[in-house]
Amino acid sequence: MNKLELIEKISEATDLPRSQAHKIVDIFFNSMAKALAQGERVEIRGLCSMFVKHYDEYIGRNPKTGKKVKIKPKKLPFFKAGKELKERVDMPNGVGS
Structure with missing residues (x-):
């Protein structure tokens, strides 16, 4: 699964427009990348x-x-x-x- 497929799955599962699902995915991944860049641990x-x-x-x-x-x-x-x-x-x- 790639990022676009993930956006599509979120959009379908939540009835959100793709643009909103795209924002959610971007916020999620950017937040993780920023935390790692600052030396923080990310745990899911x-x-x-x-x-x-x-x-x-x-x-x-x-x-x-x-x-x-x-x-x-x-x-x-x-x-x-x-x-x-x-x-x-x-x-x-x-x-x-």
């Missing part, structure tokens, strides 16, 4: 948690040349699936009770 119970991992500077290797290169410190978003999501994905047809 039953679905997932997202947080930012900090990586210190380290020495890596260029895979083509094998030459050592310095990798700058970085921050990357990390997604961890919740228990309920894992169980639902593992069920036949993805349908829970």
Whole structure:
């Protein structure tokens, strides 16, 4: 499912115009991205948690040349699936009770 399909599902399920459903989806994702950018943790119970991992500077290797290169410190978003999501994905047809 992509963003446009999600907007369509919300629009159909709530009888909202697509433009309003689009605003809701944008607010939702922008709020999560902003929280992560500020170093906050995002948790959606039953679905997932997202947080930012900090990586210190380290020495890596260029895979083509094998030459050592310095990798700058970085921050990357990390997604961890919740228990309920894992169980639902593992069920036949993805349908829970």
